[in-house]
Structure formats: C-alpha cells, structure tokens
Amino acid sequence: MDNMLKGLRTPLRNSLGNALRSSLAVCLLVPAIAIASVDITPLQPETVHQQTIKDIIGSLNAGHYNKINVDDSLSSDILDKYLEELDPSKSYFYKSDIAEFDAYRYELDDAILNGNLDAAFAIFNRQQQRIIERLNWTLDRLNSEQTFNFSLDETLNTDREKDDWIGSQSEMDDLWRKRIKSAILNLTLADKSEQEARKTLIKRYTSQLNRLSQNKSEDVFQRFANVFTKHFDPHTSYFSPRNSENFKINMSLSLEGIGAVLQSENEFTKIVRLVPAGPADKTGQLKPADLIVGVGQGETGEIEDVVGWRLDDVVDLIRGPKDSVVRLEIIPSDSEDKAGRKTISIKRNTVELEEQAAQKRILNVKHNDKDYKLGVIDIPAFYIDFAALQRGDKNYKSTTRDVEKLISELQTEKIDGLIIDLRNNGGGSLREANELVGLFIDRGPTVQIRDPNGRVDILGDFNPKIAYNGPMAVVVNRLSASASEIFAGAIQDYQRGIIVGNQTFGKGTVQTLQSLDHGQIKLTHAKFYRISGESTQHKGVIPDITFPETFDTSEIGESALDGALPWDQVKEARHGIFKGIDSFKPELEKRHNLRTDNQPDFNFLRAQISRQTEVRGDTTFPLNETKLLAKRDLADKWQVDAENKRRLAKGQAPIAKITDLDDLLEKDEKGRPISPESEAILEESAHILLDMVDLTKQLLTTYNPK
Structure with a gap:
C-alpha cells in the first residue's frame, strides 16, 4: 500500500516529462489529418480520466486478491502489453516507433500513480497515424490497375507474435501486399470474382478508415486501463459508463440477441462461450473460438463485413428485436x-430460465451381456430465480430443486445408476x-473461499437429507467451469462418485463489481478451494478417467489466459470419504482402455486430435492459388476419409462430402444435431459407472464373505 501511495505524493520524473514532451510534439500537436473525407484529430486524456485511473488503483489495492506493487517491473510489462494490445500482429508500428516508446518503459508506473495518461495517448495516436498510412496505401493498391500473380510460390506468415518489428517501409509494404493478396484469394475461393473481392476489401478498409474518426478519448482510456487491470489477473476489467450498461444487460440475460459472449481478437470478433439454451447454442453450428467476420440482417440482407470493427459496434449490429433473424x-x-467460411442464420430471442433448466433422460446400455438403465441429468448452468426467491415464491426455480425432482422421477423407473452431465456448463450460482x-x-x-486477507470461509451442507445414494458418475470437459468445478471437485474429494471426461x-476465482464515479471495475476478490485444500484455479479438476481432449487447451481454459492466478493450496477441510473408488481406479482404467481401443467414435476423436496437433504449428498461408486449393482439398479429403472410416466401422453408408452429415445426423428435441462423439462419451461413462458398481460389489464380497 505504501509503495503504491508514494507515487501519488511524488512529482512525475523529469525524464518522463522530457520523453512525453518529445512525443507530444510529434503525436499530439500535429494538425488534424484529412484522409478520404475523414478528419482524424489526435486524442488527449480528459480530466475525469486522470482521477478515474487513481480510483482504479485505489479499488485494486483495497479489494483485489492479488497484491501487486505499481513499480518499474510492472511499468515495463504494461508497455509491452499495451503495444501488443494495439498491434498484436506487428503490422503497423515500425521498429523506430518501438525504440521511441522505450523511453516510457520505466516511467509508466509513476505516470499512472499521478493520473498522467499522456504516454498512453501518445502511443495510441501514433498507432492511429500508422493505421491511416496502411489503410491509404492498401486502398490505393486496391483501386489501382496493379494485378496480383497467384501463380508465384509465396506464403504469408499468419502468426507474427514472435517476429521482429518491421524496420522499413519497403518491408511493411511487402507484408501488406501479401495480406491483400491473401484476402483476395480467400474471397475468390469463396465464390467471388476478383473484381467483387476487390470491391469487398475496398469497402472493408474504407469502413475501417471511417471508424477511426469515431474513436473517443474514453475508448483510449478504457483500453489502457484494461491493460493495467489485467496485469492483476485476466478477469479484472474496467468498464466505461457505456460499457457498464452493456455489462449489466449481458449479466441479466435480458438482451434480445443471440446468447453469445464475444471478445475482440486481432481484427476479428471471437466467440468466447455460448449461453446454454440461447439462440446461438440452439443452432448447434457455433462453438467457442469461432470468428465472426460478417453480419447480415434478415434472411436476405447483405452480409456486412465486420473485420476490424470495434467489439461494441459488432455487438450493436448483432442485437435486434425478438424473433428477427x-x-x-x-x-x-x-x-x-x-479461411473457410460458412453462414449461419439465427432467430434473435431472450434466454428464458426455463430453457436452461436441468433435463433428464434414460440411457439404455448393454454391459457384460446384461441390459441396464442409467439415468442422465444434463445441467447446462447453475441457475436460480433470485427474483422469485426474494418475493417469497415457494415454487422458485433452481438447479438443486429441479435436479432433486428429476432424481425422484428417475428412481421410479428403477435406474441402475446416475450420470450428471456437466459438459459445457460454465458455472453460475x-x-x-x-x-x-x-x-x-x-x-x-x-x-472453501479465501479472501484477500487470507481468511478462509468454509461452505457446506448441513441438511442430512440425501436425494440419491446410489452409484453416480459426473461427466466434465474443458468448458466445465467455476461452479461446475466446485461440484465435481467435491464429489471427487468425497469419492462419492467417479469423475470422467x-x-x-x-x-477458481470470484469477481465482484464496484462502482466508480466514472464507470465500474470488476475485480477478483477471492479464490475457491476444494475441501481437499487444492485450488480449482488454473488446474481445474482432473478426472479419474480421462477421455481424448478435442479442445485446444492452449486456446481455451484458464491456463491459456495471460496473468492467470496460480494454483495453490490451503488447509484441508475435515470431511468423510466414501471408500472404494481409489482402490480400483487402475482396473477401471484398464477396462476403459480395452473397451475404447477400437471403438469407432473414440478412434475418430483420437484421429481428430492427431490432425489438429499436426496442423496447429503450420502458420503459413499459401499465396499460390494451386497450392492453396490443394491444401484445402487435402483438408476436406482428410475430414471425409476420417468420417467414412468411422461410419464403415459402425456399419453405416459412407458420405461423399462433409456437408452430407447435416441431413444424416440425428437431431435433439430443439433441432440441434446430436454429435456421435458426444453420445459415445456418454455411453462410455455409463460403462465405467457399471464397472465401478461391479468392482464395488467384488470389494464388499471380499470384506464380507458369506
């Protein structure tokens, strides 16, 4: 605290002042730039921002779980992260710009503590200058009669994260020549003529140029403030007054839209997660990490290219009246x-609590030549109708109430075991x-929950009533998060059931929202721990029996987020254990492997993973049309061959092209295609559960012989 406050009492260092004055002469005091009828005026921090950055520091220092000193080390990291935020593909700034910005490397800490944002705005204004240069150069090239030779053996590196900053204009021009060439190739292979492709790109880059004039000082402040807050952890964010309202709408799920959480990634809008039972989820065609590149209104409206748009502008375009498309x-x-693209139609709607409710089904399985009935309860989210609870409605909906009712109904059907399906459950209450x-x-x-002061609170169940005491399994995957991990971790620690997936x-962190005089801050103020004492943070829950992992864990998961808080431990909470599972886990694993070694759907999963690993490291995009077509044909052929290998192994007719599956896959009651892999995972979970029942009986017979 003292280290943070001392900066508020000290004047800005002379070296920073000199550096800022030097940069301001270049970036802040230049006259307005008129480009393509767009006036771009350098932006400057407002008085309210100076106080708000101090308020943010005060809130973080008082309430954030992670105690961090605002010092030279943090200053250096913030500079690097800010440059990465503004130019992640290293395609705007020159090496000379970066060298100039290095004057701020150990000065930003004192500047922030004093509410001085001149450096942040100077860097941003230089970025705008470089973007204008690039967009104008690109538009000139597209509007010219210069042609592109798609027979040359050239490639574009699509991942420049580890590349050096560009040193000369000729190098920058060559990079952008290849980017234009790549964009035209993508569009022409998506059934556009080269003339149409040029027209699309001219429209895209002109739109980006026009949108530069819409940037306001508030936008610059929020971007820089979030680079600062995310140094504490990735879930800590500052919301401007406008974005505070958007956040409230999203949290209440009252937004009439598609039910998806989005974020910016480079020039694209990326899907982070789908709201269970929301319009996007119901299509069965969208998934996390998909990139949105265009938005069209209605069934026939023109698709508007949104590459390079601000996230809030894309969100505004996606929103619309209920029942519209x-x-x-x-x-x-x-x-x-x-580069492969597809268009998906979604009917906008609100997300109803009832549609997120837990659902049951019976899974009939033949195991060791005997027929069994397993109850399956799918829980898409941990929900509760707080409004109904607060007004005293005795019939308020909640996950626990619904699951208890479903268990009762399943038991009347004499189930042999219960499976709780938490796949894709992002948490909740x-x-x-x-x-x-x-x-x-x-x-x-x-x-267990530990606060910033190290105090640990223990939550628990004090009601001796048990709704179900039979054998159970819990299925999880990479998208099972937060409250899902608390439930799965507790079941595993008690050895009450087996965790698979x-x-x-x-x-494993808890966030709270605090109001500021200008906007809001969402900050991490506590951390979850299992009753074993282990944190769910970063590592999550490791299943007792693990299935092939199809999600790219370097892209999805807490461990994939920069600055994620580390895994650690607290003291174990005293708890009982249901004896049995640990003693025969090796046998369960052995039986599982024997069963799935040649199971067609599991073989398909393993083939997919192997293919993903193989192509993940290939960041080169062919600019030779013949080679690009060959690469795509090879990818399409691999998909068809892998699918047909599975289908033939299951006695099904082969397909000619991958889109044939759209009509062949079974649909659920909401019209979503049922993934064969998903069903295979559920069925194998049932076999593992029945193995556990069998081994438990053997164990009891050993301890209690007749």
Missing part, C-alpha cells in the same frame, strides 16, 4: 487455414453448486 458469417475454429452437492452426501463441507476450465 440475424445471419453470421464465421470462420470455424477448426478451419485448418482459418455458488449457492446452487453447494446445495447440489448436498443432494448426494448426508452433511459436510463443500467448498477432460480436465476442466480452471476458473
């Missing part, structure tokens, strides 16, 4: 060259995660 043009996350554990144990602790997301 929006069409998204996306690059699927599994597209090998990140902590209260519900705690109470749901209570349905399966008589009483005891469920989760994939390592979970690893979000």
Whole structure:
C-alpha cells in the first residue's frame, strides 16, 4: 500500500516529462489529418480520466486478491502489453516507433500513480497515424490497375507474435501486399470474382478508415486501463459508463440477441462461450473460438463485413428485436487455414430460465451381456430465480430443486445408476453448486473461499437429507467451469462418485463489481478451494478417467489466459470419504482402455486430435492459388476419409462430402444435431459407472464373505 501511495505524493520524473514532451510534439500537436473525407484529430486524456485511473488503483489495492506493487517491473510489462494490445500482429508500428516508446518503459508506473495518461495517448495516436498510412496505401493498391500473380510460390506468415518489428517501409509494404493478396484469394475461393473481392476489401478498409474518426478519448482510456487491470489477473476489467450498461444487460440475460459472449481478437470478433439454451447454442453450428467476420440482417440482407470493427459496434449490429433473424458469417475454429467460411442464420430471442433448466433422460446400455438403465441429468448452468426467491415464491426455480425432482422421477423407473452431465456448463450460482452437492452426501463441507486477507470461509451442507445414494458418475470437459468445478471437485474429494471426461476450465476465482464515479471495475476478490485444500484455479479438476481432449487447451481454459492466478493450496477441510473408488481406479482404467481401443467414435476423436496437433504449428498461408486449393482439398479429403472410416466401422453408408452429415445426423428435441462423439462419451461413462458398481460389489464380497 505504501509503495503504491508514494507515487501519488511524488512529482512525475523529469525524464518522463522530457520523453512525453518529445512525443507530444510529434503525436499530439500535429494538425488534424484529412484522409478520404475523414478528419482524424489526435486524442488527449480528459480530466475525469486522470482521477478515474487513481480510483482504479485505489479499488485494486483495497479489494483485489492479488497484491501487486505499481513499480518499474510492472511499468515495463504494461508497455509491452499495451503495444501488443494495439498491434498484436506487428503490422503497423515500425521498429523506430518501438525504440521511441522505450523511453516510457520505466516511467509508466509513476505516470499512472499521478493520473498522467499522456504516454498512453501518445502511443495510441501514433498507432492511429500508422493505421491511416496502411489503410491509404492498401486502398490505393486496391483501386489501382496493379494485378496480383497467384501463380508465384509465396506464403504469408499468419502468426507474427514472435517476429521482429518491421524496420522499413519497403518491408511493411511487402507484408501488406501479401495480406491483400491473401484476402483476395480467400474471397475468390469463396465464390467471388476478383473484381467483387476487390470491391469487398475496398469497402472493408474504407469502413475501417471511417471508424477511426469515431474513436473517443474514453475508448483510449478504457483500453489502457484494461491493460493495467489485467496485469492483476485476466478477469479484472474496467468498464466505461457505456460499457457498464452493456455489462449489466449481458449479466441479466435480458438482451434480445443471440446468447453469445464475444471478445475482440486481432481484427476479428471471437466467440468466447455460448449461453446454454440461447439462440446461438440452439443452432448447434457455433462453438467457442469461432470468428465472426460478417453480419447480415434478415434472411436476405447483405452480409456486412465486420473485420476490424470495434467489439461494441459488432455487438450493436448483432442485437435486434425478438424473433428477427440475424445471419453470421464465421470462420470455424477448426478451419485448418482459418479461411473457410460458412453462414449461419439465427432467430434473435431472450434466454428464458426455463430453457436452461436441468433435463433428464434414460440411457439404455448393454454391459457384460446384461441390459441396464442409467439415468442422465444434463445441467447446462447453475441457475436460480433470485427474483422469485426474494418475493417469497415457494415454487422458485433452481438447479438443486429441479435436479432433486428429476432424481425422484428417475428412481421410479428403477435406474441402475446416475450420470450428471456437466459438459459445457460454465458455472453460475455458488449457492446452487453447494446445495447440489448436498443432494448426494448426508452433511459436510463443500467448498472453501479465501479472501484477500487470507481468511478462509468454509461452505457446506448441513441438511442430512440425501436425494440419491446410489452409484453416480459426473461427466466434465474443458468448458466445465467455476461452479461446475466446485461440484465435481467435491464429489471427487468425497469419492462419492467417479469423475470422467477432460480436465476442466480452471476458473477458481470470484469477481465482484464496484462502482466508480466514472464507470465500474470488476475485480477478483477471492479464490475457491476444494475441501481437499487444492485450488480449482488454473488446474481445474482432473478426472479419474480421462477421455481424448478435442479442445485446444492452449486456446481455451484458464491456463491459456495471460496473468492467470496460480494454483495453490490451503488447509484441508475435515470431511468423510466414501471408500472404494481409489482402490480400483487402475482396473477401471484398464477396462476403459480395452473397451475404447477400437471403438469407432473414440478412434475418430483420437484421429481428430492427431490432425489438429499436426496442423496447429503450420502458420503459413499459401499465396499460390494451386497450392492453396490443394491444401484445402487435402483438408476436406482428410475430414471425409476420417468420417467414412468411422461410419464403415459402425456399419453405416459412407458420405461423399462433409456437408452430407447435416441431413444424416440425428437431431435433439430443439433441432440441434446430436454429435456421435458426444453420445459415445456418454455411453462410455455409463460403462465405467457399471464397472465401478461391479468392482464395488467384488470389494464388499471380499470384506464380507458369506
């Protein structure tokens, strides 16, 4: 605290003042630039921003779980992260710009503490200058009669993160020549003529140029403030007054839109997660890490290119009246060259709590030549109708209430075991995660929470009532997060059931929202721990039996986020254990492997993973049309061959092209295609559960012989 406050009492160092004055002469005091009828005036910080950055520091220092000194080390990191935020592909700034900005490397800490944002704005204004230069150069090239030779053996590096900053204008021109060439190739292979492709790109870059004039000082401040806050952890964010309102709308799920959480990534809008039972989720065609490149209104409206748009502008375009249609043009996350596109129609709607409710089904399985009935309860989110609860409605909806009712209904059908499906469950109410554990144990602790001062609170179930005491399994995957991890971790620690699937997301932190005089700050103020004492943070929950992992863990999960808080431990909370699982886990693993070694769907999963690993490191995009077509044909052929290998192994007719699957896949009651892999995972979970029942009986017979 003293280290942070001392900066507020000291004047800005002379060296920073000199550096700022030097930069301001170049970046802040130049006359307005008139480009393509767009006036770009250098932006400057407002008085309110100077106080707000101090308020942010005060809030972080008082309430954030992670105690960080604002010092020279942080200053250096912030400079690097800010440059990465403004130019992630290293395609605007020159090496000379970076060398000039290095004057700020150990000065930003004192500047921030004093509310001085001149350096942040000077860097931003230089970026705008470089963007204008590039867009004008690009538009001149597209409007000229210069042609592109698509027979040359050239490539474009699509991942410049580890490349050096560009040193000369000729190098920059060559990079952008290749970028234009790549964009035209992508569009022409998507059934556009070269003339149409040029027209699309001219429109795209002209739009980007026009949008530069819409930037306001508030936008610059929010970007820089978030680079600063994310140094504390990736879930800590500053919201400007406008974005505070958007955040409230999204949190209440009252937004009439598609039900997707979005973020900016380079020039694209990326899908982070889908709201369970939301309009986007119901299509069955969107998934996390897909990139949105175009948005169209209605069934026939023109698709508007949104590459390079601000995130809030893209969100505004996607929003619309209930029951209206929006069409998204996306690059699927599994597209090998990140260029294949498809268009998806979505009917806008609100997300109803009832549609997120837990649902049950019976899974009939033949195991060791006997027929069994397994109850499956799919829980898409941990929900509770707080409004109904607060007004005293005795029939308020909640996860625990719904699951207890479903269990009762399943037991009347004499199920042989229960599977709780938490795949893709991103969490929700902590209260519900705690109470749901209570349905399966008589009483005891469920989760521990440590605050910034190190105090640990223990939540638990104190109701001896048990809704279900039979054998159970919990299925999780990489998108099971937060409250899902608390539930799965508690079931595993008690050995009350077996956890199967994939390592979970690893979000073990708690956020709170604080109002500022100007905007809001969402900050991490506590951390979750399992009753074993282990954090769910970063590592998540490791299943007892692990299935092939299809999500790219370097892209999805807490461990993929810069600045994620580390895994650690607290003291174990005293709790009972249901004996058995640990003693025969090796045998369960052995039986699982024997069963799935030649199972067609598991073989397909393993082939997919191998292919993804193979192509992930290839960041070169061919600019030779013949080679690009060959690369795409090879990728398409691989998909068809892998799918047909599975289909033939299952006695099904082969397909000619991958789109044939759209009509062949079974659909659920909401019209979403049912993934064969997903069903295979569920069925194998049932076999593992039945193996556990068998081994438990053997163990009891050993301990209690007749």
